[in-house]
Amino acid sequence: MLLTAYAKGVFPIAPTPFLDDGSIDVSSIDRLMDFYLGCGATGVTVLGQLGEAPKLEHAESIDVAARMIRRAGRLPVVVGVSAPGFASMRALTREVMDLGAAGVMIAPPNTLRTDDQIVGYYRQAVDAIGADVPFVLQDYPLTFSVQMTPGVIHRIVGELPSCVMLKHEDWPGLEKISALRAFEKDGSMRHISILCGNNGLFLDYEMERGADGANTGYCFPDMLCDVVRLSAQGEREAAHDLFDAHLPLLRYEQQPGAGLAVRKYVMMRRGLLTCAAQRKPAAAMSATARHEVEHLLRRLAKHDPRAALAD
Structure with missing residues (x-):
């Protein structure tokens, strides 16, 4: 089940669950994957930037990817293989593709x-x-400091047929989506899937510009699935209303250096993770930050009952 240029929907970026002692929490991997299967996700991405991949040993990366691929069932799994050198990238790619990665x-x-x-x-x-x-x-570019113009993406897609998807995380980036879809419309570039990151901060209008969905790790991936579905069905105002209700928490979770702690905390509160631990080095949430997140959840629960979490 290989990834194609026609992938759509939501590929949540799965966090790597850890226990407080830094060991990998395999039970939470299973719960996460079961949740993704049940909430409408159309794929999953593992070992992404916020999957703490650089903190894993090679064997651990293989073990995490293998368990997630096995548990994913019908969902295609994309594995992050970015590395300083091509030897390690090649080794990880070969192993995860042999395990069934898409x-x-x-x-x-x-x-x-x-x-x-x-x-x-x-x-x-x-x-x-x-x-x-x-x-x-x-x-x-906000993280990697590499500016990819629509023209350079056009070249990559033209020269490399195995490029089937763009994870679009430029900011501002709406015009880039429009430019790429215009290349496709005039026949100068083949179609590729465009799934958007940036924690979904601009997903409402990205969908209207021609994106196919989301590829990000917000702590309510089920909301992302709903927004993508509503947008695809032409229910524009319903999509925007749901998105707007989540926007304060989306914004809070997107803070550089703090976002993963917030994401894991909320996913723990939702029962998806055993605990909110990150592997060191890590930034912990302060008591004040936890109170702020709980306040955001209470406010969100007025519009989306999924945020009404038991104490």
Whole structure:
């Protein structure tokens, strides 16, 4: 079940669950995957940037990916394989594809500056992992400091048939989506799936610009599924109303350096994670931050009962 350029819906970015002692929490992996299966997700991405992948040993990465792939059942699983060198990227790719992954996600190193360097990097990455492996192009300039213009994405898609999806995380980025869909409309670029990140902060209008869904890790992925579904059904105002109700918590969770702690805390409160632990180095939530998140949840529960969590 390989990833294709026609993937749609929501591929939640799965956090890697840990116990307080830093060990991997396999029971929470199973609960998470069961939740994704039940909430309307159309795929899952594991070992992403906020999956704490750099904190895992290679064997742990394989174990986490294997368990998630086995538990995912019918859902395609994309595995983040970004690495400083191609040898480790190739090794991880080969192992997870043998385990049944649908494809891999590759982020650019922050040393790339020119369009030629960016295209050249992805050309070499495909040479390393194999042209038969579908890959997701991660475009997140706010974190990676690599500016991918619509033109450079056009070149990558044109030169590398195994590029089947763009993880769109530019900000502002709505015009980029429009430009890419215009390339497709005029026949100068083949169709690729566009799933959006940035915690879903702009998902409401990204869908209207031509995105196919979301690929992010917000603590209510079921809401993301609903917004994508409502948008696809043409229920514009219902999609915006639901999105607007979640926007304060979305914004709070998107804080750099603090967002993963918030996400794991809420997912623990929802019963999806045993605890909110991150593997060190990690930023802990203060008592004040927890009170603020609880306040946000209480306010959200007035509009979405899924946020009404028992104490």
